[in-house]
Amino acid sequence: MKRRAFLGLGAAAAVSPAVFAVPVNRPQKFDESYDVVIVGAGGAGLAAATEAVKNKLSAIVLEKESVVGGSSLICGGQWAVGGTQEQEKRRIKDSEELFIKDMMTTGQNQNDLDVVKAYVRETKALYEWMTKDLGVKPISVTLSGGMSVPRAHTFKPAEVINALRKFAVDGGAKVVTRAKAERLLWDHERNCIAGVRVSRRGTMVNIEAKKGVVLAAGGFSRNPKMLKKYAPLLENAAVITGLGTQGEGILMAQAYGADMIDTNYIKASYGFTLKPSTIKDMALTQFKGAIVINKTGRRFMDESISYKTQADIAFAQPEGKSWMVFDDNIRKTAMKMDPMQDGILWKSIDEGKCPPYVFMGGTIEEAAQKAGLDPKVVAETVKKYNSYVDAGKDPEFGRAGLASGQGKLVRIEKAPFFIFPSVGAMIGTYCGVRITPKAEVVDVFGETIPHLYAAGEMTGGVHGASYMTGTAFSKAMSFGRIAVRAISQRK
Numbered sequence: 001m002k003r004r005a006f007l008g009l010g011a012a013a014a015v016s017p018a019v020f021a022v023p024v025n026r027p028q029k030f031d032e033s034y035d036v037v038i039v040g041a042g043g044a045g046l047a048a049a050t051e052a053v054k055n056k057l058s059a060i061v062l063e064k065e066s067v068v069g070g071s072s073l074i075c076g077g078q079w080a081v082g083g084t085q086e087q088e089k090r091r092i093k094d095s096e097e098l099f100i101k102d103m104m105t106t107g108q109n110q111n112d113l114d115v116v117k118a119y120v121r122e123t124k125a126l127y128e129w130m131t132k133d134l135g136v137k138p139i140s141v142t143l144s145g146g147m148s149v150p151r152a153h154t155f156k157p158a159e160v161i162n163a164l165r166k167f168a169v170d171g172g173a174k175v176v177t178r179a180k181a182e183r184l185l186w187d188h189e190r191n192c193i194a195g196v197r198v199s200r201r202g203t204m205v206n207i208e209a210k211k212g213v214v215l216a217a218g219g220f221s222r223n224p225k226m227l228k229k230y231a232p233l234l235e236n237a238a239v240i241t242g243l244g245t246q247g248e249g250i251l252m253a254q255a256y257g258a259d260m261i262d263t264n265y266i267k268a269s270y271g272f273t274l275k276p277s278t279i280k281d282m283a284l285t286q287f288k289g290a291i292v293i294n295k296t297g298r299r300f301m302d303e304s305i306s307y308k309t310q311a312d313i314a315f316a317q318p319e320g321k322s323w324m325v326f327d328d329n330i331r332k333t334a335m336k337m338d339p340m341q342d343g344i345l346w347k348s349i350d351e352g353k354c355p356p357y358v359f360m361g362g363t364i365e366e367a368a369q370k371a372g373l374d375p376k377v378v379a380e381t382v383k384k385y386n387s388y389v390d391a392g393k394d395p396e397f398g399r400a401g402l403a404s405g406q407g408k409l410v411r412i413e414k415a416p417f418f419i420f421p422s423v424g425a426m427i428g429t430y431c432g433v434r435i436t437p438k439a440e441v442v443d444v445f446g447e448t449i450p451h452l453y454a455a456g457e458m459t460g461g462v463h464g465a466s467y468m469t470g471t472a473f474s475k476a477m478s479f480g481r482i483a484v485r486a487i488s489q490r491k
């Protein structure tokens, strides 16, 4: 007898799901029935629903919040994709091969190559479908953390989410809000996941998934217990993720033995104002030429590395404090390149108003004085850094470019100058259940859990040890589609 079947038979009848993490038997009769039940209506869940429509599968998307979108709706909209027409127009040479290579380098080869390949292929197909058939368009293409060429296509996330939702709903998929998935249900005769127990607007219902369940319930930044367990150092970091990111999808899969991976690489993201509440509080100015200094007024890292690794290093500085230093040229470039972040953050400066979260001065010394840093040391740091730019070599930290060693370094020289106190904040957990390239959930013994699929932030394998900007939003949508396609193709 198979291990899971044994657990199902032995435990199910007497078990209360609130007490034991073992399979919960399906009821004799379900309240509702669909080919596919999708848990979570963020990018992953809604993309999964579009694929159900395309493959003529009946589908329901369960969303516990009163609005759809999750973290996907409030994200920065950066979508990494390689070899697009937008890149060609800008004479950017990119390819799927280079994208895969960059992913593996950024992830320090701790990511799963086959899963990465599946992601990179799918994100391009998805991008092409959405830009050509659903009419969503990128605002800009920019170089960001982990990329060797500009590859972050910035979209308005609400446009993307609305387009997915509309396609899914128009095609007959049901999207239900205030419907919280509580437990996965097991069919011990067919030996597979059979459905989901759901609390929907005050009533508990059992919903059958005839062909499969897709868990797309996001990460766990807002679950203090899980954060303490997997990332104790980030327990007190600011969190700005969607309200629903409480890890329930992961827990439901874990109850069936799902393996967890990449948990040792959970990181905050660097570049936020000291009290962030949305993605508009994040600067990407370091990738346009800003340097980062600590309380001593000196640099402490290569500012072109992934903003997740930057957050780790910045938290380790004296008192956990650090500041970006840049000039007006860098500010203007950053505003143009990242309209959804720097474009918003530094806008009022053009209108003659310096926002309260940055210190501005006619000289470096003046800005440093206002920031409470030693003006002389900061000025020396900038002078030294400018000499590295001129020499084309940074002997201290090996910064060889603006982002990931790419892009020509620029001097910090044009007044006014800015000093921006910045911290890391949690915008996601980026680790989770192990999946195959077909989005099947894999258990701790390496077996797939029959009829259980997962997509998006609650999965591991794509990012590995670090993170390329723009690969979480698109990973979510890509694996949502992959999961349902795999369900539709399964014999």
Ligand SMILES: Cc1cc2nc3c(=O)[nH]c(=O)nc-3n(C[C@H](O)[C@H](O)[C@H](O)COP(=O)(O)OP(=O)(O)OC[C@H]3O[C@@H](n4cnc5c(N)ncnc54)[C@H](O)[C@@H]3O)c2cc1C
Pocket: 039, 040, 041, 042, 043, 044, 045, 062, 063, 064, 065, 068, 069, 070, 071, 072, 073, 074, 075, 076, 077, 078, 079, 080, 179, 180, 181, 182, 216, 217, 218, 219, 240, 241, 242, 243, 244, 245, 246, 247, 248, 249, 278, 279, 426, 427, 428, 455, 456, 457, 458, 469, 470, 471, 472, 473, 474, 476
């Ligand atoms: C501020 C911010 C900025 C970001 N910027 C970027 C960016 O520019 N580029 C990028 O690539 N990534 C970015 N990310 C990360 C990226 O947005 C997410 O990793 C990705 O969108 C997650 O998609 P998802 O569908 O997996 O999860 P979500 O979009 O979070 O959706 C999960 C949904 O599941 C629901 N849910 C949870 N539990 C249950 C349950 N039990 N029952 C029913 N429903 C449930 C949630 O309420 C939620 O709506 C950003 C994230 C944040 C927070």
